[in-house]
Each structure stands twice: as structure tokens, then as C-alpha cells.
Amino acid sequence: MRQDGWLDWVVAEVREGWIPAAVYSDPAVFGVEVERVFARAWLFLAHESEIPEPGDYVVRRMVHDSFIVVRDEHGQVRVLANVCRHRGMQVCRAERGNASHFRCPYHGWTYRNTGDLVGVPFHEDAYGGGAHFPKSEFGLLAPPRVASYNGLIFASLDPQAPTLEDYLGGFRYYLDFYTRQSPDGPEFHGPQRWRVRANWKIGAENFCGDTYHTPYTHQSIAEIGLFGEHRATKRKEGAVYFADRGGGTTYKLPPGSFAERLRYVGYPDEMIERMAQTWSAEQRSLVEEAGFMVSAATLFPNLSFVHNWPRVREGGPPVPFVSVRLWQPVGPQETEVYSWFVVDRQAPEEFKRDSYRSYLLSFGTSGMFEQDDVENWTSITTVAGGWWSGRIRLHNRMGLSQNGAMLREPLRGWPGPGRAFQGFGEYNQRAFLELWCRYLEGVREEVPV
Amino acid sequence: MRQDGWLDWVVAEVREGWIPAAVYSDPAVFGVEVERVFARAWLFLAHESEIPEPGDYVVRRMVHDSFIVVRDEHGQVRVLANVCRHRGMQVCRAERGNASHFRCPYHGWTYRNTGDLVGVPFHEDAYGGGAHFPKSEFGLLAPPRVASYNGLIFASLDPQAPTLEDYLGGFRYYLDFYTRQSPDGPEFHGPQRWRVRANWKIGAENFCGDTYHTPYTHQSIAEIGLFGEHRATKRKEGAVYFADRGGGTTYKLPPGSFAERLRYVGYPDEMIERMAQTWSAEQRSLVEEAGFMVSAATLFPNLSFVHNWPRVREGGPPVPFVSVRLWQPVGPQETEVYSWFVVDRQAPEEFKRDSYRSYLLSFGTSGMFEQDDVENWTSITTVAGGWWSGRIRLHNRMGLSQNGAMLREPLRGWPGPGRAFQGFGEYNQRAFLELWCRYLEGVREEVPV
Amino acid sequence: MRQDGWLDWVVAEVREGWIPAAVYSDPAVFGVEVERVFARAWLFLAHESEIPEPGDYVVRRMVHDSFIVVRDEHGQVRVLANVCRHRGMQVCRAERGNASHFRCPYHGWTYRNTGDLVGVPFHEDAYGGGAHFPKSEFGLLAPPRVASYNGLIFASLDPQAPTLEDYLGGFRYYLDFYTRQSPDGPEFHGPQRWRVRANWKIGAENFCGDTYHTPYTHQSIAEIGLFGEHRATKRKEGAVYFADRGGGTTYKLPPGSFAERLRYVGYPDEMIERMAQTWSAEQRSLVEEAGFMVSAATLFPNLSFVHNWPRVREGGPPVPFVSVRLWQPVGPQETEVYSWFVVDRQAPEEFKRDSYRSYLLSFGTSGMFEQDDVENWTSITTVAGGWWSGRIRLHNRMGLSQNGAMLREPLRGWPGPGRAFQGFGEYNQRAFLELWCRYLEGVREEVPV
Amino acid sequence: MKAATEEVLVRLDGHDPDYHAVVDFLVREAELLDERRWRDWLGMLADDLSYEMPVRVTRAHSLEGSTLPDMDHFREDRFTLQKRVERLETEYAWTEDPPSRTRHFVTNVRVYRAESGELVARSYLLLFRSRGDVREPEWVCAERTDRLRRTEAGLRLVRRVVVVDESVLRTQNLAIFL
Amino acid sequence: MKAATEEVLVRLDGHDPDYHAVVDFLVREAELLDERRWRDWLGMLADDLSYEMPVRVTRAHSLEGSTLPDMDHFREDRFTLQKRVERLETEYAWTEDPPSRTRHFVTNVRVYRAESGELVARSYLLLFRSRGDVREPEWVCAERTDRLRRTEAGLRLVRRVVVVDESVLRTQNLAIFL
Amino acid sequence: MKAATEEVLVRLDGHDPDYHAVVDFLVREAELLDERRWRDWLGMLADDLSYEMPVRVTRAHSLEGSTLPDMDHFREDRFTLQKRVERLETEYAWTEDPPSRTRHFVTNVRVYRAESGELVARSYLLLFRSRGDVREPEWVCAERTDRLRRTEAGLRLVRRVVVVDESVLRTQNLAIFL
């Protein structure tokens, strides 16, 4: 379908802030993404709290590759390819459970939950025994790279990928607000999973920097009095930041101390206490001095975060919640959403209950925020599928002048890593797509934005 | 899949009257059709009578590209790309309605029904205002070319396309019989819409010239006494004509005057009166001297017309109806059919009622003619999908001698434009496919047939 | 998606006993298979017993090409392309029936069940009669090659294909055990048909040589006491053979005479009598001297056989059955299974009843063996669809030493053609895939294994 | 609840004999249609029957106006239904030769008695349609509002309005009845 | 209406207690099957049960002969059903491990009394089957004709004939019961 | 049969008036939901309503533990349902503008009386959802276990547990009610 050089043209246009709509629907673009983005980036699989006990496992995908994320008998977390080394049968067909061994139903090869091949029927007769078939060489495969941060387990299919630390880079600073509110870290609940006819990038871009959509897309939430923050002015005062592989949005907090400001969004004192002790001075100062509270964020390519604080009962106070969500591509026009409710392990039970309620009202399959977001994303994906519409260059230049200069200076004195801006602008969507361009070009190393 | 030169071979064979079946199912052929036929030809969108009032709109597609056909606040008909200039959201998700503005649900950009961008939230803050973001440059896009004839609204995605007048050429003469029976022109009702697993070309070819299928495909209609004309002999006496971008079939009328002959097919005198006044002498003479009545027709590439006159009650007189139908491609093996009932605005209410009844009995989702046609087309499309069957060269040489000479002379004294033949022959199917070949070859200019 | 040379790499790896998983899911591989395997090999269509009377027909496919297998008015079996020579309509839309003629519903061309075109409406007017349109040239097409063996009707789309005899080669010796237990040969009942999300090759490989899966995949059958043979040791004592285009598995029989051994698997004396008379000395000796009983087998590319003898009532004796099954590809990840129950025509009614019961319990849509087999095959197909997993090289080296040498000698004194091995080993899967490699390379002639 | 007409309708509960009579009528009708016994089916229809299936469209904000006033998939009377049946009985109704294998699943039946004594029934219909061996099966979902008249011969269908749930039908045609 | 046998059957209306008993039987059966309580389900079957599901084929012109006389998807008696259940209860019935999540939607129930006093029930079945997280769900549509016998312990299924609507099943197997 | 609570439940047969009352309740509810008459629907709910739809997961061997204890698609009370309805009534509930055309097919109803006098109903739900003209329609299958309380104003829903049949929903969202 596509003439050569078309991809180069796409990349060039995207860098200018003009997005050819086809990138949200074209099968050829998706094919390249699978090979250059998803086969090279670090992808999120699961959180350690999902598999607390030895033998606990969950089965997760990297696009269409299936992996078992299991805590082995020694308590070590492992990522095992869900592919029998003999004839490729899935050794585990459940979504979660507990198992000491994975036995292949086809010919009965048996693997310990460490991945080691421990049982081969008729090893001697069929394979000539260890001399000709050393079991040690046929354990379940693992992705080339596996690592975790705050208990979030990531893997990369690229042996040359940078370390996870380097990959995350400055974004770790922000990640802690969502996933390290106490030394114990968070517990993940869920996920809810469902399929939407949207391209995976649209949600990722939205979460990393689209403060501009909130007032209008989510107007219904304000109308029913569940949420004040989304008010346009509130949103406008917020800052957006981008550091290395990720970026996000924030809300400006009213005047007050660290504790007062966290109380304002609805955290109980004991949790605020722990945050104060857990976060670094630089992190605290984002709240204390700068006065910003993290909201939505995205880690390239397809992991997003959200922190929000709607009311959960008539006239009640705001109740904050955290959600982590994965935009798992199914195809160019379809994405499977994984949405977890995340809460600090040490949070009081009552807070956990209310925070969960707050989450369900807002995000996930029945979430009133998410519903309207996804409606936009599926419609854009459909439009992008037209031959002519696919060639329309969408506008990604908010915050740029006619000639491409910055309309606004980066925030001075921003306490965190990376670069931040206050007010509306597609700074982060551009940064996100710049990463996308780099990966499409095959560049792996750290990407300054 | 396809070796190079394959398409050239296809075109060469088609020109010889041998159609490789794969043209009715092959994805590669369809890909080329999208780029060379549907992105260059004039395509029908809607009729003005569907949007009588300012603000009235219908949403229509050109293959997978979505457009709003709207009568703006000044009463002017416009075709607007249903794509927000910001991030590509569909600004209109309904199929029809009335709106003064289209407001994008994602970030709230607002467009007047003229297409003008009139509202951009935080224009100043977010975009630096008019200096850096002149709204005037970001109205909803329109297809490069838009024009209408007899109220039929067409558009082309090709800036170099000939004018609609030139494109239609001599076919306008025939178009008037269906869509200009009085100075007021027709009113369109519907459409009914449904999806069939058939390639779009098969129906288009059938309507433009397949008089030969009527006796057998539609035998059931005769059996139940609803329709006599379809009798083989009647069909054989009919003529088929092709002029520039379209062609069609006719029935031979029994002896009689202009009025008598129109009475014969069931028109009331007051309508005949208006036809006499509205049609040109050349047009009247098709009925009066030549004695032919138009039946099915197709305008390249995918708009068809039908005029027929079955009985609508026991022993009752024939009642004529007109239908316009669009073969909207969904894919190589799937087509969405749009079928409108069309009747002259000034026709008496009772005639409109009966004519509508006549239409419903014959065409559309429940039409007894259409049902059997579509059954043939879906089966052919399935067959064409086979690796071996797709290479079979189907026979499109009816009316040609062994060596390709004409078995019959064109009709002499035919009052209309183009060339006409009496009796059975695939003259028009060849003419239609010749146009198709030209477009596949990238030729745009007027095509003599 | 695929870089050049990828297919060469695949073939090279497969020859080493390492199967890149993608061969079980990749659309490009499937595209090549359609052109080089299914368009060149001999494919099974039907058995003569399915169409006993003149006019009896069944409609069958070769991948997506539809053919009518009909016994014509002279009693001769014919294979006719189900494609009208005019515009490609399917002249027969039923799955089976009896017809003296096939009349095309589109324009009424009529073909005798010999394929001869006998009726063309308006032959003179429309086509200039025989001079310009000799009906004799427009009969229904037949595949380039058609032949049968033991009443099994095969066709090939390749004019250069070897004769069926040569194609089958030594495999005919084994075919007789399933389809020639008496001079009258078998009767085919069914087929059951259903679609499974599995690649066609997996089942074909399994049936031709996978004795190793039985003990574990089918353990449930043993648990419920329906079948003893599947016991690992029993399976291990069996031999696998491969001769020219096909191979299969056997069970070792307990000591005894020809008759005793056939009685052991449940055949009544009168049938044993007929087998003794019908089979050649070489064939009898497979049972009598060598003491092996045929079980599963596959004829390249996609026809499999099974012979098994479970119990059909509490504590009852084993009852043997034969099933023939076709793995009809629908796409790279989907296969339509055709499963026939096959029994000797002369078998006593009571045996036929019990054998049918034995079949239904074991194979087909509700068969307890087949259910677990297919589960493995669909899961493997899914896994193979992953970008990374598709590159995993699956293990097909059972019976080979580390350096690729044979761990075991071929059976000496094997009475049948080809090469046989006793004990577990993927000898036949390698032989099957070697054929597959040859066809992918475009080699047609006889393939020594 | 009010039908098209503005008359008042009384909801019948599940042990009213008329409720069962109506359910029985709808289920028997489904059986006749799925067995292609059209003559028997015609026998269930009143002579002054009106059988309507308006086209559905997608409109903004609400379901208001989501049925077109001027375009239908069906707008039949006894004569036209009779003709359709006659046609299906010929040897030339290709689109149903071979025939579809249909299944009319009838659920959510609500029955009302009108002042006139006629019965009004609303029901949900899930139609499954399989044809041949290669095509994927097709579905049609709809709500039907029926008006039934009592006669000595039993209930007769006086009016049916089928509100289909899709604006673009995903079935090859309506050579069947709903 | 006549069943396979030529005996006369009397249609029961919706307030006949036997009608409710049969509906109750079919709905409870669906519950047991969907909850994989096969032992309880076997308890609903007569010892001389015949459980049949012939293969469907597409023939020209009519539905006549659209079920094969000599090939079935199921042709079971108590022994074979028992074995199938035993198998599903082992740890090695891979095709149902993990299990399908099924839903047997039962509608259009018609009940008849035979001269013998046995009851005959015809019903429509819509089976929804979801398995794992990646596969698309599967559907099976069919009509079932059941013969039920009264016993002190309640109704028992004596014979079931399942007429499926597709000639090519779009489900991986019949490791389930209909 | 036992509900979540361990109390004993008595199965009601098909001619028990309460059986019909419950069927009537479920069918009327479906009608209100499909007609988007949410206010009327809220009127059918008790003030202390609990409305739950746990997430389903695929586990090995059996359906045990196939609903997550700590994650739901819905876990609502009157306040949250009220808010959801209010939202749908605004002009900004984009995901239902244009609205879905839904059809709640309710079948396999089983009714039980609890010692408390409350009624427990289990039913199968097949939801068909069509939106716009281009998207393919979507399906949701589930079983619902409802607890109903008698009030002078009629039955009121006290608790609903929806057990959906898919672990990965194939619908864009749950901006609808089941």
C-alpha cells in the first residue's frame, strides 16, 4: 500500500507537530511499532503485590507474546515465556493462580516455577538422556531483560536495552508519588480488562500531557458535582513535566503546608506522615514549595498513571485514588486496556475502601472519566482509517508560535527532573512522539527531551 | 502475494472481455481501487432534499472517509470533512440531524455549520491567539471538489478531476429521467442501509447493462404475477446505452404517444404533463419516437439507478418507482448498500404512496428483485476468493464474435448521447470496465467509449 | 513484515529439526503454502461411497476453491469447478444432493452433471450461436488432475503433478489397512465439520508420528478405563513408518496368529477372514510376523487417518473404528476439520453400530481423544502468533543425538515400504516437514525420505 | 404504557390466561417461521394486518427520532406478505435456496389489554440466521410491538411494528420475516 | 404437533402445571450445566436415555433432509454420557482446563403431553461459550426436542434430539453438553 | 439453593404469583433500561441497594475463584448509581451521545423465597449493544442474582450480583447498566 519513504515523511511531519492521522490506524505503521517500539522498550508486566506468595503467578502479554510472571519457590520473581520448549504449547493457560510446577499438557514436559525443565517423559529412550539432551538447556525462556522498580516488574525483548534505571531516568522521581507513598509501597488490585477499538498511542499521549481536554471532555463530572478540580482555570494553573521516558500532568494546590496540601486532596494524616518520611526533600518540595500535585502521567510506550480526588458521597470530602493502566496493543485499531486500582499497603482500611470507590466512579470499565476519554479515542481511530483522512496532518503544536518557537518559558525552579511548563500546551505529547520517532528510527540510547 | 505485472495482465485481459475473477475479491486490487478509482472519481454523497432546512445535515462516507453534508445557515450546501482539525475527533457522530455548530467533544473546538472554526478554548493562552493561530486557517476541511446536478451532491478527492458536468457528460441526458421529472426535481427518502459480502463492482456492472439476467434471476417475480416486463422477449427488445461515465438499460414500449406510453408504465396524467414540459425534445423523443423507457443504470463508479413498474395490488395496474443506490465499498469482499426511494416532489400523494409500496416490494433490504441479485453477487465474490478460481477468466464478451468483432450494429437514430444497442450483449459491462481500466492506469481525462 | 531470505532461513532451520514457531501462524508462510503446497499436491476431496447413485454429488473445497464431486449420468465420478463459466456464479450452493443438471441462477446457463454446457439462453441472439460461441468450450472446468485410490477421490491443481500412484508411492501399502478391509472397500459416513483456531500442519504432524503425546495428552481416557493401549509402554513398543508421501504410527500386538491379533483389537472373524483374503502377503505379515497394528497416519499434506479400539460399554471388549480426517486450511490460524467415520462395506451391521459408537466416543466434534489434541493445537497456534515467540525454534529432534545422528537404527525386517522405527522419536514429523520444505522450494518430483 | 394509539392499556400479569395465550401465539409463530411453514403463518394474520419495520438511524443526544417516518424495511399488508410467501414457494427464490436456518428467540414478553379488548404484546426478538457452510452466521435484534385480535379461530395479528436495533443491517437481506 | 414417533401430542398451555414443571426442568438443567455440576445433571436423566445431535447439512430448495441420518455430533446413552462426565472430572481433560464459561439461554418452550403420559418439550437453545482471555467467544444455536418421563423423584429426560443450526460448527469442540 | 448468605431458600414454581411478579419486575426493568428511562429505573431500587459486578478471571481446573474478591466492574450503592444517572442526563456524556441501542434479553429466571420473606431471583442476561452505523455490535453475557424486597409500592431491588461470562469485556465501556 505504502510507497517507500512514507515512514520517513511521517516521522518528519510528527517532529514538526503535524501528525498524519494514519499513524493511529495504519497496519504498516503498527507492524513497525511492534518490531521497533514494543520489541525494544521496557514494558510493564505486573506488580509484585499481585504475586505475594511463592508459586503465585499471573500471565501477561507483551503485545501477542505471553509470559508467566511468577514468584518462584525461593521467593524470587521470574518472568517465563509461556511456551513449551518442545513444541510450543502454552504451559500455563490460566490468567492467575499458584503453582510449584508447570506441566505441559501435550507431552508432559514439566518445568519448575523457576523455569527449570525437571521432567521429560522417556528422557533416555526418546532423547538419549542427558548426554544428548541436557534438560538444563531447555528451561522456559525468559525475556532478555527483566527488572523492577517500586515492585513494578518490567521486561524488554531487547538485549541491548539500557538498564531499567537508565530507561526510567528522571521519571522515577514522579513514579514514586504513585507507587511509593510508604516504604512498603503499594498494593495493586485488579486489573479490569476490556478491549476498545482505539490505537494504543492516543491514550498514552492523553495521559502524559493533555490537560486541555479535561474541562470539556469531562464536563459532565463537574455538572454532577463530583469534582471541582477539572475546572478549566484549575487545569490551566497546573504544570506538565517530562523527564526522559515519561511525563505527566499536575494540579496547582491552594496555599498551605505539605500536610495541608495533601489533606486538601483528601489524604489522612497518617498517610501524609508516611509520605513525608518516604519521599526525598526534592520530592516533598514539589508539593511543599512548588505546590503541585501529580495527576495523569505516561511512561513510554504504553503505561499510564492517574491520581485524582473526586467526591464519593453527597457533600463529602474529596477522596484520592491512584490507578495504573496499560494500553496493550491488539492491532493498529484495537487496544486491550488493563486498569489497576493502586493504594498504599499501609493505608487505613477505611481509606482503602473509599479510595477504591473513588477509583470505580472515575476510571476503569465503568469509570465516568474514562468512558468519555475512550469515546474520543475510538472515534479518532476510526477517522484515521480513511484513505484521505489518514493523510490529514493533525495539530500537535499547542504552545508553539506560528514559526515553531516556544510561546512560554519552561517553569523556573521546578524541583523535579526534566522540563516543566505551566498552562496549556502539547509539550508532552510532542516529547512522547519524539521518543516514538526515535524508536522508529531505531535509536536506543537515552533520549534527552 | 502478487507478482509484479499482475495488474497489467488483469487490465489487458479485462479489455479483451475476459475478467480474472480475482478482481472481485483480491485485497491488492481493492487497495489500488481505493487510491485510483475512489480517490479520483466523482462520488455521490446525498441529495439536497435530504437536508431541506438550514442546519440539516447527513453524514456520509467515501469508502472509509467520513463527511458531513450540511445546509449551512445561509442555505448553502456544504461538504465538511468529519475530522476535527485539532486531534482528528469526529465532530459529528450522528447520521443525520440539524445543527448550527459542530462542537468537538475532545477539547471543545467549535465549528459553525459553514465549517468555520469559531471557538477555541483558551485561544490566547494555549495558542498565542490569532497571531500564532489564525482560526481562519483551521476550519473543517472540504473535499477538493464538490458539485451537484439535479440536487445530487457529488464530491471528488482529486483536485485535478474534470468538472462534474464533464464527468457526467452525456449521461446527464439519462439522469434526468430518474431525477428531473419536474422542475422541482425529486425527493429522496431513506436510505435503507445494509452490508452484503459482495464486491462493489458486480452490482454496478449489473445495473449498467445486464438485461440478460432478468428473465432467469427474477423469474420468481413473474411467477407470482407481479411483473410482466421482465419476460425474456420484453427484455430482449430493450436497448442499452452508454454515454461517457455511465450507461443503462431500457424497455421497449408498446406503440403509442408520449403520454400513452408513460401511462402504460403507470404515470398519472399530471406527472406526464410535467415530464413533457420538463424534458428536452431529445429526451422526450427517447420515449415518443424511439419508444424506450429507462430501467436500470449505473454512473461510474458506484452509483446506480433503477426505474421499474410492478403491480402493487391484486390485478392492479403497474406502479412505477425510482430508486437510487450506492455501492459503498467496505472491503474487497464487502459492500454497504445505500438504497433510496426517489419520487418527484410534485407527484400526487396517492402516487407517492403507491410508488413507495412498489419500491419496497422490489428493491432495498426486503425487495424481491434485489434479494436474488445480491445472492448472485455474494456467491460470485466468494468463488473469486479461491486461489485457483481467482485466476479463471470470466466471460464478458456477449455480443462479440469469436474474433472480438461486434455481432450487432449500434442502434441508428438513437436520440440520446453515447452509443446504444438493442438486444442482449455485455456492451455496457465492457464499457464500465474500460473506465475501470483507465482509472487503474491513472488516466483522468474524459473517456470516449 | 518479513525481510527477504527469511523463508530460506525457516527451511534451513526446519531441516535441522528446529521449527521457528511462526510457521504455525505467519500469514506470509501461509500465502506461500497456498501457492506451493496446496496448488501442487494431490488433495483429498471425497470418497466414492458418498455419491453412490448417478447424480449424487457433494461439494468440497481445496482451501478456498469450491468443487462439485459428482457421479455423472453415466456413473462416472467427476470433479467440476463450482464456477459458472459466464460470470463466476456458484452453480451449486448446496453441500450435497442429487442433480442431473446444474443451472446457474444468474443468467440460466445450464450444465449437465458431466460438466457439459447444454443450455445458454438466447445462444443465437446473445452470442451469435455455435459459430461464435461453441458451448463445447464452456463446460464447467475440472482441476488439471483427478484420480482415485480405494475409492478415495483426489485432485491436483498442478498439471505437472506426478500420477496419484507415484504420489502415494509406498504409502498405498498402509492406506489399504484403513480403506481396503475387503474387496468392496469402505463406506464413508459424515463428515462432521467444525472450525478450530489451529494451523493445519500441527494436526497433520501429530497424526503422522506423534506416539509420544498419547500417554499424557490422553491420560483422561485411560483414567476412565476406556482404553488401555494408550499406556506409555504400549505406545513405546509401537513402530512408526514413513513411505514417500505419508507415514503413520502403530501399536505392538501381543503374541498370536493373524486372526488372534485382529481378534485382540476387536474384529469379528468374518471381517478377519476378508482381510486375510484382501491384503497381500506383505500386508498380512505386518500383523502376522511383525505384529504391528496401524493406528494414526497422515498423507501429505492434510489428510489423516486413525484406527483405534476403545471399549464402548462397561467391561466390554475393545471395538475398532477407522476415521479419515481432512485438515482444511481456512487461514494461517484457522482450520476446518472434516471427520468421517469409515467402516468396511461388508462388515456386519452390529459391528458397524458398535464401531460408530467407538468413533463418536473418541474422535470428531465430541470425541474425547480429539478434544484434547485440538486444545494443544489451538494453543500452539496462538503462541506462535507472538512477534518474539514466533522466532523461538521449537524442538523436533526426538530420536536424534546432540550432533544430529540417529539414536536408533531403523527397524530391520520391516515388511512394508519406507523406513520404520520402534520407540519414541520425531522421525515422521521430520519426514513430513522435509516434504513441506521440498514443496516450499518448488520441487515436485518423488521425494525419498 | 401507551401504544402508538393514545388509548390506555392495562398490563396483564403472568397468570392471566391471555398472557399465556399471547406467549403461546408468539412462540408458535416463531416455530412456523423457523420451519418455513408460511401458509400456516399467514393463517395467524388478520386480513387488515399492518406489518411495519421502520429504518433506524443514529441521532444525537437521545433515541428520539431514531426511526425514520418515511422509510421502512417492511411496510406490508396481507397482499404484499402473501406475494412474498408465494415467491418463496416458487423454485426461483434463489436467495433462500438453499434456505437459511433461522432461529427466532422470543423473550421479554409484556402483554396489555386495550379498551377495545384487543391485546397488545411487546417482545424482544433475537434472530439467528445461518446459511450454507462458508458464510458466517448473522444476527438481527429487535423489539416487536404487536396488536392481537380475538377471533373464534383464536388470536390474529392485526399490527406489528418491528424496531430493529441496528441502523445498518448486518444481514444479506430480509427474505425472512421477523 | 407430532414427535418422531407418530403418536398424537396435546399442546399444554401456559398455566398447566406440567408446563411449568418442564420449564423448571430445563432451566434447572441449564443451571447445572453452566455450573459444571454434571453428577446432578446425570441425576436428571433416565437410565434408558437417548441423547442425539445429528449433523446438519445444506441441501437445495428446502430443509428436508438437512440432518444426516448416519452421522451425529452426539449419539449417547447413559454409559457414554457417564464416561464423558467421568473424564471431565479427571485432572487431564485439558480442553476444559481452564473451563469454558458457558451460558445456556433457553427460550421458546413448547410442552406437549403424549398418550403415554410422557411429556414432550421443544425449546430453543442459545449457547454462549467464553474461554480464557484471548479467544473470541463462541456461539451455538439449536432447537431441542425432549421427551420427559414422570417418576416419583420428578421428571427424567428420556430422549433428547438437538438440531443445531450450523452445518459447520464454530466452536472448538463439544466438550460441553447442550 | 443457597444465596451468598447461608439462609435456606425455597424454590418457587411457575404458578406462584411471586414468580410472575419477579419475572414481571425483571422484564419491566429491561424495558426501562433499553428505553433509557433511568429515573423510573432508580425507582425500582431500594435505598440500601448494593449493585455488584465482580471481575472474572480464568483459573485452572475449575470455576472456583473465577470472580475476583477485590476488583469489580461495578460496586455501587444508590448514591453512585444516582450520580451515574445524573451524568447520563447531562449534555456531556459523550460516550452515550449518540446513545447505544441496547436490548437486555432476560431468560432462565429462577425465583426463591427467603426466610425473611424477601425474594431471590437468578436470571441469565444477554445484552446486545449497537451504536452508530460503522461499529460492529457488542455482546455481554452474564448471570444475575438479585434480592428483592416487598414494599407497598411493589418489589424493590436490594442487591444485585452480576457474574459476567468474559474475563476481558468486548464492549467499549459500561456506560450502561446490566
Ligand code: FES
Ligand atoms: S509441547 Fe510441551 S511437551 Fe511437547
Ligand code: FES
Ligand atoms: S480533537 Fe477536537 S478539539 Fe481536540
Ligand code: FES
Ligand atoms: S453467471 Fe452463470 S449464467 Fe451468468
Ligand SMILES: [Fe+3]
Ligand atoms: Fe480524560
Ligand SMILES: [Fe+3]
Ligand atoms: Fe436484477
Ligand SMILES: [Fe+3]
Ligand atoms: Fe492425540
